[in-house]
Amino acid sequence: MAVGLSIVGALGFATFVAATGNPRSTLYITLGELRSRAAESLEIARGSAASRLTPNFVRAQTAQLAPRIASLRDALADAETHDGGADARTARPLSERLLALTQQLGERAETPSAATPIERELSAIVERLVPLARSARPG
């Protein structure tokens, strides 16, 4: 009984430690997530422009995405100063722009036509992030 509990407790703790191991310390993971967030904002912009999404949804979803993008930007800023990685230096301004565009998308949710120029710029950002994220991957 004591053995059983100790084992389960140890496994739970080990799982916890393993799960909260810092993923952001690996740049390629951060870049991969950034690429995904950019592509997600792009999808929302497309949907907004085509009136496939309700303005409420656009506002709310961009509001849910923004803090996640912001924390990725912070991670990149960190990587810039510590690792001196060229990839981080390229990606950080992109993440700033992504954050601004995502917020704009939410602010202009009522006007679908306003999403079109945002969509164009987001598409360009995604196109830059895809190869960047891929090349940063190990192996």
Place this chain on the structure above:
Amino acid sequence: MSAARARSRSADIDRSIHLVRDVVDHEIVDAHQLPCGSVDDVELELDPPHGLRPVALLIGPGAWQRRLPSWLAAFARWLAGSAETRVPWSEIAYVGERVALRRTAEELGLGSIDRRLGRWIARIPGG
């Protein structure tokens, strides 16, 4: 003691142990088929001609805490108290799927926490 008597005594002990195995950790229901705990422990008595005899069922945190390692038992005592209810063996109507008792839970002092909490919960609409 003759060999025959020694053999019959160990058979009695076996029978008692089997009985205990078929009873311990089984659900208990009262006269109204209401679940009122599990058999957390059994009180045995040494009865010289017959060997060990089960005398009572022991139900409640006090009973199952004794089966835990000591550090866990202390925590369990803090969490659940150490109340224990003793139900004499004669109260058992039959032992089948579950251990069925002759009288109601209330009469035997079982499930008192549920009843006490139940009075509070009954005040909430839909309780």
Place this chain on the structure above:
Amino acid sequence: MLELFLGVLTAMGGFVEIGELTFAINAGSKFGYGLLWVAGVGTIGIIVYGEMAGRVAAVRGQPVFNLIRERVGFDAGLVTLMAAVAVNVLTCAAEIGAIALVWQLFVDWPYRAWVAVAFVFLVLAVWVLPFQWIERVFGLGGLLLVVFLVIAVMEAPDLGEVGAAFMPHVPALESTQEYLLYAYYTVALLSSIMLPYEVYFYSSGAVEDRWKPTDVRRNRLIVVLGFVLGSLLCVALIIVGSQFFGPRHVEPQLPGVVATSAAAHFGVAGLLIAIGGMFFAFAGAAIETALSAAYGIAQFFGWPWGRFRPPREASRFTIAWLAVFALATAVILTGVDPVSVVEYSIVFSVVILPLTYLPLLLVAGDRRVMGEYANGPIARALGWLYMGIVTVAALAAIPLLILTHGGQG
């Protein structure tokens, strides 16, 4: 006949929750059809154990945790109980967070406000609704997720390719790191399909619905049909992940983002259906995990339990499920990301999966307990095969979690 039909549909609609949804979509986005076979293997696994749990309930008129204590003993049973309750609380927490995320998409209140509303909503739902209504409303509501099945059919031109992917295989990948991530996804997806709360809830539900030994065949039908159809939803999510999100470079971590695929095909109507389905699926899962934990605790200690009793007659059981909701809400109010919570709970669940399913396997196979209805050769073979499979998964889970940087890559 109607009962059977509803039972199957309820099992189908209750199959998906936030963890399975996220893992399936991401599995498709990252690995194409490469993980479809895992969905198949996992579905057979939960059918095997679900059938056992239902059979035990029908034959003994007792749900599983009663019999676990009898058969496995107090000590081992208590360990199983505590582990299962821990996983349930965490999963419940994730579902509550996911509900809040979904509601936020409609009305712009702060996340924590929605979490509080979700707590009240869930408590009221369980308090007020009779058991059958709880099962039916959330199970059938979850069927709105069929929209993803439709999208999958529209997006997957090559059924041959899909079919071939059901044979266990490992796709060609680009690096060791990717193979590790693939292995992690194998374990996580398997775990998310075989979460024990579904099995234990189903068993208690069978007792709530007063099943008899004559219901054993019906049990088998419901389990097989319901879970197979439910797994179609999981397969559909993998396909949608592969065909819609993969090419768009999206690996969603939010339920709303997943819904954009429905919007792309069906406009606002599709969006609303997808979000609606997700809400019912998450709420159903939150309720099932809370009740499953309460069932386990009450049954283990021999307390009166069940929603067929008015709350005042099953006081400690009632307090148990209220406490689980409260604890889960407290966990999610700390601001931790629901998707991270569920990922953690899915991994922890697979780590203890052998422990949670072994007592069930032993009880269902025990002639003293089950008489003529004990496991036949097929159930026995499959039961032990899957015990082996989940043990391997349990051992691999934590190393993989570490090697993939917490499942991130």
